[in-house]
Amino acid sequence: MRAQKWHGHAIVRAVAVVGCAALALSVTGTSAQAGPRDLTRQTLAANDGWGSYGTGTTGGAAADAEHVYTVTTWAEFKAALAAGGSAPKIIKVKGTIDAVSEGCEAFAAPGYDFSAYLEKYAPEKWGLEEDLSGEPADSPEGLRRVSAANQDKAIKANVPANTTIIGIGRNAGFKGASLQIKGVDNVIIRNLSFESPVDCFPQWDPTDGSKGNWNSEYDTAVVYGSTHVWLDHNTFTDGSHPDSAAPTYFGMLYQQHDGELDVVRGSNYVTASWNVFTEHDKTILIGNSDSESTAAGDRGKLKVTFHHNLFSNLVERAPRVRFGQVDSYNNHFVADDSYVYSFGIGKESQLVAEHNAFTLPDGISPAKVLKKWNEAPVTAAGNRVNGKAVDLIAVHNAEIPGEILQSGAGWTPTLRTEVDPAKAVPGIVDHCAGAGRLR
Incomplete structure (x- = not known):
């Protein structure tokens, strides 16, 4: 078990010695036990973020033998999700499962022709004042x-209540899938690599902005009207389809990606730990609209x-935050030249970003x-930029x-496990976060 405090360059060496498993045990508060641990039945530790609030997050830990599945194909995965209703279940994912293995052509309607689409809706012909909804x-x-x-x-897969989905080994995950955690309680997603779904058929909206825009669908994972969700040791990436490789049409990027993780529509009590978003x-969106009709269901939630x-x-x-009380601590943000911002301060948000x-x-x-984005208070203390302490609010203003x-922000987080000093965070997080590092 690691010591309570870390000092200087001993961090990386110590992580290498104790390994990420021991580190995670210490940080999450899970107790080490004799014999091998059954990772598939692990639950979120007490006080480990908003996901531990109230009844906590146990996923499918109570599943009996009949409700434990091992899947290697998209069809097997969707069948396992549908089996047994909301009875506790564990789904073990082996290898990489491709939800679009037959390619975009498999979804195309008879007669669909992208060249014809470009020809008809080119701005010089169609203009920029009328959308395509009446077509x-x-x-x-x-x-x-x-x-x-x-x-x-x-490509959408609905995750039922009381479910654990966990990758087995170092190379488990999904390509092109969109997990829908919608209207349910008590879900765990762990040790999986997700390559973002590619929208095969983005829509051109001539009225979006001054030049029009391409709009895409399909978040990698959506928590929609759900409670008690734990996402841990996953990797979210655009993989083989980065935006940098996308073409332009009508002078605008042909955008084929939406978000990596959205928590929306009155969702509550979510913990995201030890993941890589790259x-x-x-x-990430926390809350997806400023509209009053949406706000009515989001106020007091989105924790x-x-x-x-x-x-x-x-x-x-x-993330970009609306409404909820969001606690972001001990994360490492590594930017490149495309960087715009990290934390979006949105309507009625109460973000705490510390250490x-x-x-x-x-x-x-x-x-x-x-x-x-909107007038809302924020707490930002104990953060470091390139190794130096920086008051993020002061420098921004x-x-x-x-x-x-x-x-x-008007509140003080209490649901935290051990908080590491910000100077130790890169050495810890870079070595231990992401899929394939759960032991």
Whole structure:
């Protein structure tokens, strides 16, 4: 077990000695026991973030033998999700499961032709004042809608209550899948690599912005109206389809990705720990709308904890927050030249961001870490940028005087395990976060 405090360069060496398993045991508060641990039945430790609140998060730990499944294909995975209703279940994932193994062509409606789509809706012909919602079923847009519906049905997987989904070994995960944790309680997702789903049929919206825009669907994981969810030791990435390789049409990026993780529509009590979020643009939303109709279901909810995650080479939204009390501590943020911001301060949000580490390239100011979208207070203390203590609110307000942030989120997180000093975070998180490092 690691010591209570870490000093200087001993961090990396100590992590190598004790291993990430012992480190995780210490940080999560799970007690070491004689004999091998059954990782598939582990539950979220007491006081480990908002996911531990109240009844806690146990997933499928109570599953009997009939409700433990090992899957290697997308069809097997969806069948296991559907079996047994909401009885506790454990789904073990072996290898990489591709939800789009037959390619985008398998979803295309008869007669759909992307070249015809581009020809008809080119701005010089269609203009930028009318959207495509009125297009008939046999039009290029109508055929796109049918094709998109085919993909939607195929790649979304609904996760029932009382479920643990866990990767076995170092190379388990999904490509092109969208996990829907929707209207349920008590779900655990661990040790899985997720390559973001690619929207095969993005929609052109001429009215989006001054030049029009391509809009895509399919978050990698969506927590929608659900409670008690634990996401741990996963890796979320664009993988073989980075935005940097995407073409442009009509002068705009042909965007085929949505978010990596969204927590929305009255969801509550979520802990995201020891994950890697990397190579993505619009990464995480907590709350997805400022509208009053949505706000009514979000106020007093959207309580989420992020700790010991690696946020690497992202553009923005790590996360963008509306409404909820979000606690982000002991995370490592590593930026590249595409960086826009990490924390988005949205409507009625109460973000606490403490004891995090930021590694920013030359020319990017710490003032960009926080982004003000609406008037809302924020707590940001004990953070370090490139190894130096920085008051993120003060530097933001000094350099971006048109977006003054108010200090003091109005609440103090209590559901935390051991909090590491920010200077130790890179050495700990970089060695232990992500899929394949759960032991």
